[in-house]
Amino acid sequence: MKYLMLIYGNQEKWDSILAEEWPGAIAKQEAFNRKYSDTGELIGAYGLADAVNARLVRRQDGAPAVTDGPYLETKEYIASLYLVDCENAERAEQIAADMPWADQEPTEVWPILHESPTNP
Amino acid sequence: MTADRDPGDLLRELAPQVLGALLRRFGHFDLCEDATQEALLAAALQWPRDGTPDNPRGWLITVAARRLMDAARSEQSRRRREDQVAVATPQSELLSPAADADPGQDRDDSLALLFGCCHPALSAPSQIALTLRAVGGLTTAQIAAAFLVPEATMAQRISRAKQAIKASDVPLSVPASEAERGDRLRAVLHVLYLIFNEGYAATQGDQLTRPDLSGESIRLARWLRRLLPDDPEVAALLALMLLTEARRPARTSPGGELVPLAEQDRGRWDQALIAEGVALVTGALAAGGKAVGPYQLQAAIAAVHDEAKDVDATDWPQILALYDLLDRVAPNPVSSLSRVVAVARVRGPAAGLDALAELESDRRVAGYHRLLATRAHLLGLAGQHGPAASAYREAARRATSVPERRYLSRMAAQQAAQAAG
Numbered sequence: 001m002k003y004l005m006l007i008y009g010n011q012e013k014w015d016s017i018l019a020e021e022w023p024g025a026i027a028k029q030e031a032f033n034r035k036y037s038d039t040g041e042l043i044g045a046y047g048l049a050d051a052v053n054a055r056l057v058r059r060q061d062g063a064p065a066v067t068d069g070p071y072l073e074t075k076e077y078i079a080s081l082y083l084v085d086c087e088n089a090e091r092a093e094q095i096a097a098d099m100p101w102a103d104q105e106p107t108e109v110w111p112i113l114h115e116s117p118t119n120p
Numbered sequence: 121m122t123a124d125r126d127p128g129d130l131l132r133e134l135a136p137q138v139l140g141a142l143l144r145r146f147g148h149f150d151l152c153e154d155a156t157q158e159a160l161l162a163a164a165l166q167w168p169r170d171g172t173p174d175n176p177r178g179w180l181i182t183v184a185a186r187r188l189m190d191a192a193r194s195e196q197s198r199r200r201r202e203d204q205v206a207v208a209t210p211q212s213e214l215l216s217p218a219a220d221a222d223p224g225q226d227r228d229d230s231l232a233l234l235f236g237c238c239h240p241a242l243s244a245p246s247q248i249a250l251t252l253r254a255v256g257g258l259t260t261a262q263i264a265a266a267f268l269v270p271e272a273t274m275a276q277r278i279s280r281a282k283q284a285i286k287a288s289d290v291p292l293s294v295p296a297s298e299a300e301r302g303d304r305l306r307a308v309l310h311v312l313y314l315i316f317n318e319g320y321a322a323t324q325g326d327q328l329t330r331p332d333l334s335g336e337s338i339r340l341a342r343w344l345r346r347l348l349p350d351d352p353e354v355a356a357l358l359a360l361m362l363l364t365e366a367r368r369p370a371r372t373s374p375g376g377e378l379v380p381l382a383e384q385d386r387g388r389w390d391q392a393l394i395a396e397g398v399a400l401v402t403g404a405l406a407a408g409g410k411a412v413g414p415y416q417l418q419a420a421i422a423a424v425h426d427e428a429k430d431v432d433a434t435d436w437p438q439i440l441a442l443y444d445l446l447d448r449v450a451p452n453p454v455s456s457l458s459r460v461v462a463v464a465r466v467r468g469p470a471a472g473l474d475a476l477a478e479l480e481s482d483r484r485v486a487g488y489h490r491l492l493a494t495r496a497h498l499l500g501l502a503g504q505h506g507p508a509a510s511a512y513r514e515a516a517r518r519a520t521s522v523p524e525r526r527y528l529s530r531m532a533a534q535q536a537a538q539a540a541g
Contacts, residue, residue, distance in 0.1 A: 001520070002268075037273075037276060038276060038280060039276070039277070039280050040245075040246070040249075040273050040274065040275075040276040040277025040278070040279075040280055041273075041277075042273075043269060043270060043273050085245075085267070085269050085273065086245070087243050087244050087245050091243075111520060113519075113520065113521065113522055113525070114521075114522040115268055117268075119268055
């Protein structure tokens, strides 16, 4: 069963981390990624740009119409996402609880219901 | 003698024999498995071009052994001790001729390999991946395609599984004690059953690129039955697979929607598979004696369904009796729910709802979509269409696959229409 794991944050939160703490924080996350990649459970880990860099795209008269956004009502937005394929929900919860910052920040765990058969 | 066979089929049949033979001499599951895969790959490239050798098994063992020696030599400095074992084994000892090979030895090699792949140190996904590769002879790319994960992820899973076997102190052999052998065999049967279900649940995907896992699990179950012809649970597992597979042509509509057993066009069921499955389970039950195993009971239930010309002609009292036994032998939430449906058929929907209420107190299944779907079904039978529609909607929300969700939503709409009408 595949699961999407999401971590939320915002610029304020990133700014609160001291510059000298970043390498250690990144190393911890990379150690997590390596650990679950090695078990054959982590399919991919991705970090998103800040919300100011996000765009909303529509189609108008057959051409892309691009605006700033999204205008979020929540204070925090998706910061990174992980695609995991593991035995069951218990295992997914165990992996999520092993995230480096799980004792401070929750991780959302979403079961994946469908995936395209054309996925690589 | 092998000229008219598909080389791919032949290779996959020989894969576990070759690996089993190497393992017996060398141990070192990880190295032997890699060497066997390389030999299979070499054969897949060379045989179509140069023709199949007279002794394909011997050819594969020779090539695999050579690869193993090369690998051992290249690691010589690092792993002096292991290397001495490998290099000290004379090649002649490795190459027992196929013509007078001891079939008992071959059988034990193959069983030891299968038991190794379903090693207790491994998680179910790892057991499945390793079994498909080492015993089924599928490539990592094929297994990755079957489970819709990238090849690198599957390669990592297989490599980790081999490391776990290496690190564990559970020996790679058929356990001598009857009890331990029984436990390990149960794990093997469970893995084959999971592979079958994975294939049976797949209702979409390109069949050309996604290997047919149900067909593969049936092939492996037939192979295991040849190794253990007297084990009633092995025969029953094969029977269960055949009796379930027989319904495949009728289980989805042309639009790809799930069709429940009660509504399937039974004229489209595969009668040859049913006949074979019924004969197998009948034999297994006769041979099984007093201690009836869970696969014998599940196969017997499947046989009763498959032999009924429609849902009303089904021998529900017999099905209920079999589920009662199954609840005692191997209690599990899914079969308990099926038992509730049988209760409703025999004693009426109200009795079914009472039986369901007992299950609902079990925290493990309380929010389970199949429990909600069962309740919806029973409420519908009882004429309570409004509550049935809500229960179907709630079940649809909690479903874990798209075909199930679509089916449950359709049922919710049907019940809502009946409630309004």
